[in-house]
Amino acid sequence: MFLTKNYYGLGTEINLSLQSISEDQDTIFLDETYRLIEKYEDLLTVNRTNSEIMSINRNAGKSFVSVSEITYSILKKSYEASLKNEGFNFTIGPLVKLWKIGFDGANLPRPEQIGAKLDLIDPEQVVFNDKKRAVKLQLTGMEIDLGAIAKGYIADAVKNFWQRSGILSGIINLGGNILLVGSSRHGHGRWQIGVQDPFKIKNLPLGILTDLRDCSVVTSGIYERYLKLNGMFYHHMFDSKTGYPIKNDLSSVTIVSKKSIDADLWSTIAFYNGSKKGLALVEKNPNIGAVFVKNDAGILLSSNLENKFKLLDQQFHLNI
Structure with a gap:
């Protein structure tokens, strides 16, 4: 069976699941994993006074x-x-x-x-x-913010810890940064991960990524954090050239890669560049897969994911 424990950290809900051998020992192990996450957060956060x-x-x-x-x-x-x-x-x-x-x-x-x-x-x-x-x-008033990369870095560190500890199968979910460890218990060892519908409630997938193994899945979307004011909508991903939230044809981008830190980076890069240029950039890197969800409900897939995506919601359409 799988043992799952929920925690709170990194400003979000954390879910850790692993194939359980001894519930008592595995509970202690998951708590130890959470303490490792806290250690990294203590170093890297900008949402506390000290780090x-x-x-x-x-x-x-x-x-x-x-x-x-x-x-x-x-x-x-x-x-x-x-x-x-x-x-x-x-x-x-x-x-x-x-x-x-x-x-x-x-x-x-x-x-x-x-x-x-x-x-x-x-x-x-x-x-x-x-x-x-x-x-x-160099400049007074400058500030580093690692919010677009820290969770991926930490997820990879957790996976390394699990692998050194002999964990054969598990899921690390750091609030949307999902890292699949080893083989699934089902589907000939392959995992399936839902792609969030950016226009509806959380955990309602518009489609499923299938045939995944030992990889990371990360989504950046306008639905994650936003501000509604005077009839206007402002999301949390900013264009460093304009100072305003990025404006393009995308609602979300989901990245599949070996390492979670790469998925973090590419979810930001792909979203920033919009569907056409973002897809072109992804296609240059065979180790990166992407699902682009457009504002008009169109979906673009990188070529390496075309046979690994199953559409569930017919309100969306694949742009092929």
């Missing part, structure tokens, strides 16, 4: 801050991805804090407030000292 990332942010424009190997590793990965200018930007923190979408005090900032923050969003103003494992933000 290694917050120490860097507080010292923006002042000094270098030495950090742990864990934090330094994810910052270097985030920096390299941000420099590609494909839609992911880990210095977007000032915008996130200004809008506060998904948090208390969510608001529509004035144009001049947004303009002032745009000057602070520049990954080239982040400096690294590899010998001292230290990081400095």
Whole structure:
């Protein structure tokens, strides 16, 4: 049987499931897994007063801050991805804090407030000292935000821990970052994962990804966190060039990849670039699969997922 435990962390509900041998021992193991997640959150969060990332942010424009190997590793990965200018930007923190979408005090900032923050969003103003494992933000007011990559990084760390511990089958779900460990008990060892309908209630799938094995599935969508104000809708994924929520033809993007950190990055990149350009970028990488759900209920699939997707809701249509 499968043993499942629910926790709260990373600002969301966490579900951990594994093929159980001894319920008592497995319960202890899952609690140990949760403590590992808490350890990573303590280092990487920007939603608390104290963390290694917050120490860097507080010292923006002042000094270098030495950090742990864990934090330094994810910052270097985030920096390299941000420099590609494909839609992911880990210095977007000032915008996130200004809008506060998904948090208390969510608001529509004035144009001049947004303009002032745009000057602070520049990954080239982040400096690294590899010998001292230290990081400095060059401009006062700069802020790193790892919300678009941290859960993927942590999910991969959890999977590594499970594999070292001999877990043969399980599911790590960090609030939408799903990582499949080993083989499923059903379907000849293959997993099936639902793709959320972005226009309806949570956990109602529009279709199912099938024939999956030992991979990560991550979705970015406009339905996750948003603000409705004066008849207008503002979601939480921002365009670092305009300072406003990204505007294009997409409601969500679901990415399938080996590592969850790659799925995190690509869900942001693919969403930012819209269905046409986003699909073209995905197709250049054979290790990435994507399901694009458009605002008009059309669905685009990367070629490597065309035989792994089953449509359930006929209100949607496949654009082939």
